[in-house]
Amino acid sequence: MNDTLSMVLCSGTDDRLEAAAILIGGAAAIGRPVNVLLQFWALDAFRASGIDADHGLAADARSAAADVVRRRAPAGRLPWAETLRQAKELGEVRIRACSNSMELLGADRTDLDPLVDDVCGVASFLIDAGDGQIVFV
Amino acid sequence: MNDTLSMVLCSGTDDRLEAAAILIGGAAAIGRPVNVLLQFWALDAFRASGIDADHGLAADARSAAADVVRRRAPAGRLPWAETLRQAKELGEVRIRACSNSMELLGADRTDLDPLVDDVCGVASFLIDAGDGQIVFV
Amino acid sequence: MNDTLSMVLCSGTDDRLEAAAILIGGAAAIGRPVNVLLQFWALDAFRASGIDADHGLAADARSAAADVVRRRAPAGRLPWAETLRQAKELGEVRIRACSNSMELLGADRTDLDPLVDDVCGVASFLIDAGDGQIVFV
Numbered sequence: 001m002n003d004t005l006s007m008v009l010c011s012g013t014d015d016r017l018e019a020a021a022i023l024i025g026g027a028a029a030i031g032r033p034v035n036v037l038l039q040f041w042a043l044d045a046f047r048a049s050g051i052d053a054d055h056g057l058a059a060d061a062r063s064a065a066a067d068v069v070r071r072r073a074p075a076g077r078l079p080w081a082e083t084l085r086q087a088k089e090l091g092e093v094r095i096r097a098c099s100n101s102m103e104l105l106g107a108d109r110t111d112l113d114p115l116v117d118d119v120c121g122v123a124s125f126l127i128d129a130g131d132g133q134i135v136f137v
Numbered sequence: 138m139n140d141t142l143s144m145v146l147c148s149g150t151d152d153r154l155e156a157a158a159i160l161i162g163g164a165a166a167i168g169r170p171v172n173v174l175l176q177f178w179a180l181d182a183f184r185a186s187g188i189d190a191d192h193g194l195a196a197d198a199r200s201a202a203a204d205v206v207r208r209r210a211p212a213g214r215l216p217w218a219e220t221l222r223q224a225k226e227l228g229e230v231r232i233r234a235c236s237n238s239m240e241l242l243g244a245d246r247t248d249l250d251p252l253v254d255d256v257c258g259v260a261s262f263l264i265d266a267g268d269g270q271i272v273f274v
Numbered sequence: 275m276n277d278t279l280s281m282v283l284c285s286g287t288d289d290r291l292e293a294a295a296i297l298i299g300g301a302a303a304i305g306r307p308v309n310v311l312l313q314f315w316a317l318d319a320f321r322a323s324g325i326d327a328d329h330g331l332a333a334d335a336r337s338a339a340a341d342v343v344r345r346r347a348p349a350g351r352l353p354w355a356e357t358l359r360q361a362k363e364l365g366e367v368r369i370r371a372c373s374n375s376m377e378l379l380g381a382d383r384t385d386l387d388p389l390v391d392d393v394c395g396v397a398s399f400l401i402d403a404g405d406g407q408i409v410f411v
Contacts, residue, residue, distance in 0.1 A: 003268065008409075010293045013334045019147045019176050019273075022237055026259030039293050041332065044339040058178065059196040059333040060150045065181040069241050078241075100296055104343050104352075122300030129407075131277065133266075135145075135273045136293075136409045140405065156284045156313050156410075159374055163396030195315065196333040197287045202318040206378050215378075270403075272282075272410045 004033045006129035008136045012041025014055045014078040015069070020137040021083035028091030036095045037125045038116065042137075043101045051081050051113045084115055096120045141170045143266035145273045149178025151192045151215040152206070157274040158220035165228030173232045174262045175253065179274075180238045188218050188250045221252055233257045278307045280403035282410045286315025288329045288352040289343070294411040295357035302365030310369045311399045312390065316411075317375045325355050325387045358389055370394045 005027045009020050020036075027034050038046055045055050054077060057066050070076050087093045097112060097119045109119060126134075142164045146157050157173075164171050175183055182192050191214060194203050207213050224230045234249060234256045246256060279301045283294050294310075301308050312320055319329050328351055331340050344350050361367045371386060371393045383393060 010290065011334050015177050022259050026263050029260050030263060040289050041335050041339060044336060060148050061178050062181060065178060065242060068243050072241050072243060104346050105339060106342050106346060122296050123303050126300050127304060133271045134407045134409050135271050136411050137273050152314050153284065159396050163400050166397050167400060197285050198315050199318060202315060202379060205380050209378050209380060270408045272408050274410050
């Protein structure tokens, strides 16, 4: 059994990134390797210049629920970047930027937060995923 | 082979919940166990007080298509809650609330519709998923 | 090992369809069969009358990032339909419309672009997916 959990992150809002970070943290906690590919707005959220900024919540949040989440989150912000930093300390978590999205966003390797380990293409990511689980967020 | 279909529901709009419910109903119909984890806005949609309310459609629906869907859906509302009730009668479908999201949303077990079986953490969910499929909606 | 990559496409914006097309192209490039099911707004985007139109970007794109993507995309539009045409030439890619969504959208087989191979139900799709990977976009 290939127990690597592969995740493609595409959404760039704090709630989706938090949902992904919680899954990644849970996987790391039970000793599973995690392999993340950042695309589009998720990749954009990992720019060093803005990773700790507010990235908003998905449009599908009812405003009452969104208000509760903002009020209850520590410092009013979902702490996905910090959750990911802890997950990387805890287990084997590799975060890679999709080369295609890098080009589309005009991003350079040096623009990205140190949470990002390297850049790779989709084919490499799929080969690494092998027959393990792939989750798209 | 682990034939359980594990699904993480995060979106709270009626179209995404309907897409998930249709997959769950299809899996139940072919005899596959389904294990659902509710996070964020999906969890919020399962509050007993609002489960049969209108939860809107995703922002990515073209307005012409959204109008057609609303007009053709029975009683103008996508019947995902009813589809899930039927799927639970038909097969082995377990719906669990993510403990982390419960806390963020300030929700209590008693706030949730009876469709929700229990509350669990992400690590438990992943352990139950084992090497079966995991789908994030 | 079942190496078919099964994908459920639900989102109808150009960025999500592009993210899916890139994964599909990558899978085809490494010789993996791909089995796609179109639901809701993704299905709507495959109408022959509008497949090459602008389907917008997800609401979660920061406007600065969205502007960059639009400027850098060839002809200002993410070329997912063309990427899919190439993937179908390169490998075994089957694109199917979900019968349930066809009904909801009031769509007829003849309304769809030739990229769509046929119409099927969710249960058939899941049976074809077997124990291979399933990704929901």
